[in-house]
Amino acid sequence: MLPKPYTDDAVTLIALPYLMGTRAPNASYQMARGPLELTAPDAAPAALLKLFDDVDVIIIDDADEPTAANTGGDYRLLPVGDQMSRILVQNIRLAATVLEARRAGRIPIASIGACSASLGMVGGIADVEDEVGMIWFDAHGDAQTPDTSENGFFEGMPVTTIAGKCWPKYRRKIPGFREIPEDHIVTVGLSEMFAHNARPAASMALGALVHKPVIEKFGFEGAITRALDDLGSRCKHVFIHIDTDVLDPSILKANTHAAVGGLTDKQVSRALTLIAERFEILAVSFASFDPAG
Numbered sequence: 034m035l036p037k038p039y040t041d042d043a044v045t046l047i048a049l050p051y052l053m054g055t056r057a058p059n060a061s062y063q064m065a066r067g068p069l070e071l072t073a074p075d076a077a078p079a080a081l082l083k084l085f086d087d088v089d090v091i092i093i094d095d096a097d098e099p100t101a102a103n104t105g106g107d108y109r110l111l112p113v114g115d116q117m118s119r120i121l122v123q124n125i126r127l128a129a130t131v132l133e134a135r136r137a138g139r140i141p142i143a144s145i146g147a148c149s150a151s152l153g154m155v156g157g158i159a160d161v162e163d164e165v166g167m168i169w170f171d172a173h174g175d176a177q178t179p180d181t182s183e184n185g186f187f188e189g190m191p192v193t194t195i196a197g198k199c200w201p202k203y204r205r206k207i208p209g210f211r212e213i214p215e216d217h218i219v220t221v222g223l224s225e226m227f228a229h230n231a232r233p234a235a236s237m238a239l240g241a242l243v244h245k246p247v248i249e250k251f252g253f254e255g256a257i258t259r260a261l262d263d264l265g266s267r268c269k270h271v272f273i274h275i276d277t278d279v280l281d282p283s284i285l286k287a288n289t290h291a292a293v294g295g296l297t298d299k300q301v302s303r304a305l306t307l308i309a310e311r312f313e314i315l316a317v318s319f320a321s322f323d324p325a326g
């Protein structure tokens with residue numbers, strides 16, 4: 034058996050099995066189940082134990098609703114039963130868990146049911162004082178706001194929220210949360226923007242874009258290298274978010290929002306190598322895997 038390459042490092046795998054603030058699957062999505070399947074012992078933990086000696090798993094599945102611990106007993110501040118209240122308490126728990134892992138010198142890798150949990154990931158890197166960038170892999174820009182959204186779907190707004198363009202009071206309720214300005218963001222993928230059945234909002238995205246026209250011009254490696262080198266002139270630390278639907282459906286149909294023209298697994302893997310060569314990676318989240326496809 035080959036020696037493990039990263040025995041000096043320790044990983045904390047974090048599962049946050051929620052979508053739209055709930056663990057219950059519904060008629061549209063079963064992404065809330067994804068983190069539990071991916072962090073089952075024979076899945077991600079087994080794969081990571083081939084690389085690292087020390088891998089622990091933390092499942093956050095008791096953050097269903099606000100409690101008196103969140104509100105001091107004044108539930109007017111955070112109403113029980115409200116989706117946004119639930120998402121907020123889940124992000125607060127995720128931020129604390131990511132930060133605890135980082136403070137213990139461990140690498141936090143999270144499997145999250147929903148892209149909005151990226152807000153908690155950002156809160157969890159509060160120990161880093163230097164400027165931070167964000168590299169967002171996704172078939173979608175997730176760059177809507179309450180003003181542009183036709184349906185209010187909060188999962189369409191995480192990048193804009195992190196970039197400081199909406200939900201100003203709400204995002205700051207997550208301890209440690211910081212805005213990451215648009216010029217510190219790289220968005221990779223965006224396949225729905227060019228799909229035949231693209232929704233109108235699929236044209237919205239923030240930051241430097243590594244998408245079809247740029248990839249056609251420079252090749253995938255050239256396109257992402259240019260974006261990373263530019264980002265590297267402004268920061269040396271990054272948070273990486275990977276919506277699993279960035280993959281082309283022929284590789285993995287991660288969820289019902291996956292779109293043709295996505296990345297290959299080799300491209301995502303190569304991108305991560307190029308990122309690691311240039312930046313300190315603070316935390317990684319994998320989102321929106323729907324076991325039901």
Ligand SMILES: [Mn+2]
Nearest residue numbers: 172173276278
């Ligand atoms: Mn997506």
